[in-house]
Amino acid sequence: MKTFLKTILIDADYQPVRLLALLRKVQAQYRHIPAAAIDILAEALQIPRAQIIAVVEFYSFLHLTPQGRYDILISDSITDHMLDKENILGYLSSMLKVDVGEVRADGLVSLNNTSCTGMCDQGPAGLVNGLPLTRLDRPRIDEIAALIEQQRDISDWPAYLFAVEDNLHKAGLLLNAPIEKGAAIQAALDRGLEATLAELDRSGLRGRGGAGFKTAAKWRFCAEESAERHYVVCNADEGEPGTFKDRVLLNMHADQVFEGMTLAAAIIGAKQGFLYLRGEYLHLYDKLQAVLEQRRATGLLGDNILGRGLEFDIEICLGAGAYICGEESALIESLEGKPGIPRNRPPYPVTSGYLNQPTIVNNVETFLAAAKIAVLGGDWFAGFGTEKSAGSKILSICGDCARPGIYEYPFGIAIEQILHDCGATDVLGVQIGGPSGTFISNQEFKRQLAFEDLATGGSFIVFNNSRNVLDIAQNFTHFFAHESCGFCTPCRVGTSLLKKQLDKIIDGHGSAGDVAELESLCQLVKNYSHCGLGQTAANPILTTLQRYPDLYQNRLKNISYEPGFDLDGALEIARRMARRNDAGAHLSQVEE
């Protein structure tokens, strides 16, 4: 172990900011983070052991106890559930002879759930040792189980098990024609950087990661900060369930994304950039490294870009299973090798970001758009979309529709048009913007996709009339409780209380007042949480409660007291001890 750690430590230049990358390597090698490795890393990096343990326990893909040699995680996204995930998971569990959440006694295999893996258009999906498994069904599981029992190396498994499709169904102004490599940098330098920032401003481009902050303003704030160094960060954490467009953008147009980052670097004066790639997209890592290598070889990255004295390079940092790391300040913490806990603001990243230096964080699609704007100008982009939402939005559509995949539309498009294009019929409602967004009912399909009406980072999940609104809200509510970083009280405790309270109602143990209580808890979590996760964690309940109050009310029991639990169920042990099962040994908890 010493030599292995020494090798990776040398690779990491003994930098504590690379702790997460180091731990990912240790996990891959030993299937957990052994105590001995923690000691060596603490010593070598000169950091407390507790800090390392804090990182290990924070990220879902790192473990203090050994996982199986084949570690299988099944995506728990609502869309996977709609594709019969529970059944698939049960079958997998029986074929592999391992319970969910367990490691098999012989240590060969472990099985668990994981949050959405970004394969909602080709689920049920999962990961084996970090690599994506798609379109899981019984024959595939039979094959996987056989490969595991034969202890075949994953590199020898048939490629089709890992096939990830782009499923691009509709290209718009960005996807219909990528720019030539180097064209954006060339155009920006020819026009002048200040003039290019003015073009970006004129384009009206707003961030595509969800919040919609004006990109030119962010870059300008950062450029105006005087500091030793500036940094450019591309947010490819893409953890919002139902979002997978950044995966496709990076697979198809990585060059243009990197070009957008280089453009930003020139404008804000950065020499170093990072692509923060969610751990679930490990399969893209080598390909993206190759693209970077090629850009270096052709003078598009390095210390004299295009021979014009511009210096910039990009490093790819992998996440390790934490939705919160998509929040920009948590992402920066993660880049620094720490648990992804959102920072206090102010200061904002543009003044104090990575290593407390001015930093811009932008979504993959934002960089993609910026690069093309640098070439074609601001008016070109502003000519599409609505007044407040310029340009196009790239959607990842999944759920109940004939053609799930990637669609690009100018902003202002009506929801009904999108539903028509993707082949959705008999629609109950659509979740727009993922769990943190809005559930709209089939009475609202004339509404528009735009920051001023329905905003989305890209997630667009369709539900048909066979689906149950409460099941959807429940899946999302559990997601947030699982992903809360736990820093602040209202979200750490509140998301778990929301889960309990919603489960209580759905399980039929709610009574008068329980829905009102649920709603007031929602408001509390929303209004007092520290960051966007907590502030939106109640949205699945709030947006469905607003539209379908009866669905909630109808689950309540008509009794005058408020049982917090199943009274009769709680007596089960006593009945077994007393060997009784007569009517007198049961407590009724039904209508009076």
Add this chain to the structure above:
Amino acid sequence: MTGTIDIDGQSIPFEDGQTIIEAATAAGVYIPHLCHRPGYTPHGSCKLCTVKVNGRNCSACTFPATDGQTVINNSDELEQDRRRITQMLFVEGNHMCPSCEKSGNCQLQGVAYHLNMLDNHYPHFYPRREMDASHPDILIDHNRCIFCNLCVRASKEKDGKNVFGIAGRGINKRLIVNSPSGQLKDSNMSIEDCAAHICPTGAILIKRTGYQVPIGQRIYDQKHISEVALAQENAHGQD
């Protein structure tokens, strides 16, 4: 640069760099808080100090005072919501006040009195948490930890030691000890450390000092936490 902010109609001066809670405390205005302590890096996690600044909820312990801010600290809504947040802290851990040595000296309890909290309101989590009685002088009862991070900061910033850390995610957060065994006895913690005395609840206790002051005669048995906090923080604020 200095200026004034308005808290509930009262004009309060501040100096550049002060947070809202610092300005308020100096002016004798109490804002409920648990994870804040003068002289420590602000943490901003408990959210008890939430005030409305120009209509927006902000943590008073981290938010900088700037000239002309209108701050609401006392309102029925804030009082009710702060009470709910405190109740969340109570149900999350195992807080059995009547049998706790810290009763009467506990800031969590003091804040609960202040907010007129009469019950726990939410269902209990009853988490299974360990005790660490390994250290000769100091006891950790994890049941009472509220993750305020004060011992972590005290050990790091005041004692120069890094004895504590917070690990885990979400509701599974836990206080951990920086020692090979994970036990306090194997750390370099000592009874003189700031970290040994900073816990606002009864999670970190000094052994052999229990019940020296009878329950009923303790700090918050006698005085309101607002009074105690303002007096203490203005006296030792710069330690």
